[in-house]
Amino acid sequence: MSEAPEMHVRPKIVGARIKRTEDPRLLTGLGAYTDDRQIVRPLHVAFRRSDQSHAKIRLIDSAAARKAPGVVAIFTAVDLSEDVRTLVATSRMKDYHATPIFPLARGKVRYVGEPVVGVIAQSRYQAEDALELIVIDYEPLPVVIDPEQAVRDGAPLLHEEAGTNVLVSREFKRGDIDAVLASAPVRVEGRFRMHRKTPVAIEPRACVAEYDAGRQALTLHSATQVPGIVRDALAAALDIPGHRVRVIAPDVGGGFGGKGSLYPEEIFVCAAARRLRRAVKWTSDRMEDLLANTQGFDEIVDAEIGLDAGGHVLALRADVIGDVGAYSIYPWTAALEPIQVVSFLPGPYRIEHYRGRVQAVATSKAPTGPYRGVGRPTSTFVMERLMDMAAARLSIDPAEIRRRNLIPADELPYKAASGIVWDKSGFHECLQAACNAIGYDAWRARQKTARANGRWIGIGIASYAELTGIGSRISVAPGMPINTGTETASIRIDSTGAITAAFGVASHGQGLETTLAQVVAEHLGARFEDIRVIQGDSAAVAGGTGTYASRSMVLAGGAATLAAQTVRDKILNAASHLLEASVGDLAVQDGKITIVGTDRSISFADVARAVYSEIGKLPQEARGELAATKTYDPVFGTTSSATHIAVVEIDPQTYQIRIDQFVVAEDCGKLVNPLIVDGQVHGGVAQGIGAALYEEVRYDPQGQILTASLVDYLVPSACEIPSIQVTHVESASPTTLGGFRGMGEGGTIGALAAIANAVADALSPLGVDINELPMTPERLFRLIEAAKAETRS
Amino acid sequence: MKPPVFDYIAATSTDMAVAALAAAGGEAKIIAGGQSLMPMLSFRLLRPSLLVDINRIPGLAYIEEADTCLRIGALTRHFQIETSPVIARHLPVLSAAMTHVAHLAIRNRGTIGGSLSHGDPAAELPMIAVLLDATLHIESVSGQRAVRAQDFFLDALTVDLDSAEVLAEIILPKLPPNTGWGFEEIARRHGDFAIAAVAATLTVSDGSIRQARIALTGVGPTPVRAAAAETLLIGHALENKLVESVARAVRAAIAPEDDLHASADYRRHLAGVLTDRALHAAWRRAQGEP
């Protein structure tokens, strides 16, 4: 892959701390979210959702509800079976059992919160009133709630057709793991539990389908990260060609992966709108969001490393059970989260021998899906705990043991034991920069004194690497049929001289309207403020998917670079005629083309007028449309890496954990906008802190969800988040156009492991192991009381 | 999460409010700040036929100083109590407690009358009312009555209020001279309801405790006064051994339950730790330290 040619000198727009273009709109209430959309007489949907975790639907009686005030229609799965083709997230993986996605539960329900009946009324209030009148006769089936029981032979099955609850299993292997482990001088192992989390975007999901009966066309506005994927899926499910179904993700208030899949409600509102020839709208309330949004993580990992006496890891073994919930989500399959755990477990370390086995198990809980970090928060938690446990066993400082094991720069690119190839990224540099930023040695000294005074201070390090901006040769979910390896940019200068850049990505908080405009401005020679970015609209480009998996800057940024360069060439060509100078003598900057060394220049608007309106001013050959559409494929993608260090203090009486300091040193390659990178890291770390200390979706043994409101599902607020110091180790990616690396997820990946290690470190004099997250005060209380009881006896 | 259908009256006097309540025959609900009521309506946990809005009744929000007590109107917002100089002077333990009640936006709407009438088992105001021996003035079409805070909280979310009654005024005796106070709370996050909280006052003269009050919230269905523990303190100076036995007596006086956020064991543990801290703070303040 070639480096982007350096075309422009000063002032650099890529790399500048530019304030976000979208913020004035969003912060003054002028943003337009899906629910804000003004439509004439829309109909409103309320879903009757399952209150059973696993049951057969014997009978649905909607007679009374149909007569309720304001009710227009009531649909069950049977009513829609003619309207909707079943979609299946297929895969080429062997031992993979696909599960279908229906707009409404068919025949049986598989989790509490699954939509069963859709009531459509003049208002949401009336729809909810009518819901209460529907009678559903369920025949309860055995609960399938504990993933370790669900994998066993003879366990009750959630999907009988699959013949098993294990929707997919896989093994990654390199070397002779058993022999190496058996002969390793030092072995440490643990059983780790990463609990289930849910995204809780500030804007819950929402979708409204408008049907144009005259044109037989559907437009869906949806709070989604993936309008392209949803459009393609709807075209297939509803059997409409792509030019008659358009999916728009307008302003979207956060996603974190939770808006990154196709949802039953999206199919439902479209099918209902077409049937009723009316606009049909559904806005999730917070309870539905907590019940039926895709959730994240949820793994049990049994892992072990073997080391030599010098603290070098020789071998790693892991057995993972991933609880994927009731269905494999579309299009990512059930493999997405759990398989990433074993793919990434070896981390940025040189580990020769490895075996990672994983089983993705269906249980009667909400489906899991992508959640910021996908798999890597868990793999990093496990690997970084093992590193610290080994360091303690060998009396090596935690920073030092990482230094000994991180892949050295001269061995990069390095093929990790799971098959991932790390390109050159600042593994060691990040560790060093983080240690410097926090004053690591000084903290260790302070910790010693504090301990002597009975204070519990802990310092926790987490280093990790991730694959970002992945291209066509690697699949986001292994074996998934759709390809997510490309993105397209379409840039045009119109007859007024205005520049529009359209993309298939879908910003939902990342600030892509700003950063993509920076890239376009840089390579076009335009002024940043003159560029309008259009994204989140399936009609903007012929093919695109959306924003997820830390990909948009790499893929859309690459496409923007290529398209901008092409348009720039066209401008230069036209300008050379207008200025009567050769292209080689022209410079483009700030929206002006100048003959170098003179004061003779013309503006983009002048060129546009000549090209589009002043026929005759230019020869035919120079009158081509000032537009270009380019697609970029980074083929493999690139490595991003970071080290996080947390300092915590635990109250020895109340067991409350306070985070005193938090630093991140990260390598996301060439920074497009440091302000936005900082913001992304801060947000990611906050979610990592949530996962480490607060957030946990809980179901009771009957499969009833216990965390159905924000009183019970605890998201950290600003008060719980310390100030976060971010240091950038900017090493341009050798494999991507522009040298960008993805950085949207990293904050979450590192933070929870750093905090887990810090808490463990604080408690090390008590001999308490931290192998479960979130580490709540209640869990800490139990661990500490148990440890105290042990010392007493 | 949309409320079921209800009627609505905006009362402009207490008489009008109690008349409307009486006419609705037990099916009506008062709405004050709405901070607890609205979620219950949206979850459809309550289905009143009528909401009687008391926000437009003039003269129901006030903080008045009398000789020996402060009178607080039921519609007084949390934020007014939190920032009142009169309360800071005479009942600083109340000012301190208010900073733990939810978040600013909620404190701007929520009222003292609403909090006491709602009777959340982990709320701060009920605990302070019990700590300070508050008297509650209640009105209805059939007249007025007064209830001691001690007798008002019957069970979780259940208080001694009839569906046709309005809590009108709360009377809080001023702290005696030479009284120090302590307030300690543990919640999962800033502004959350307490997992456990302890408030204490100690009135000290000649180096020994003359009056002691200890109240807890979050550790049972209602706020608790730890009377037996208080007695242990009378006539003594505060020292560690004594605090230990008081903390033990406090732990024995409560019957916490497990919930999603904390077990009964952890709550009991915290009750002891927080009692220790609150008593030490109260003792220090009784000596004139800040």
Ligand SMILES: Cc1cc2nc3c(=O)[nH]c(=O)nc-3n(C[C@H](O)[C@H](O)[C@H](O)COP(=O)(O)OP(=O)(O)OC[C@H]3O[C@@H](n4cnc5c(N)ncnc54)[C@H](O)[C@@H]3O)c2cc1C
């Ligand atoms: C996110 C959140 C966090 C919170 N955290 C805390 C916390 O940490 N600590 C805490 O103490 N509280 C907390 N609260 C609750 C808050 O303090 C409420 O304001 C308070 O409990 C109710 O007061 P209100 O005026 O809003 O009452 P409303 O919600 O209007 O009414 C509550 C109940 O009291 C009745 N009522 C109201 N006024 C009267 C009256 N004068 N006479 C008779 N009945 C009446 C109503 O009919 C209703 O049943 C929180 C609330 C929220 C939303």
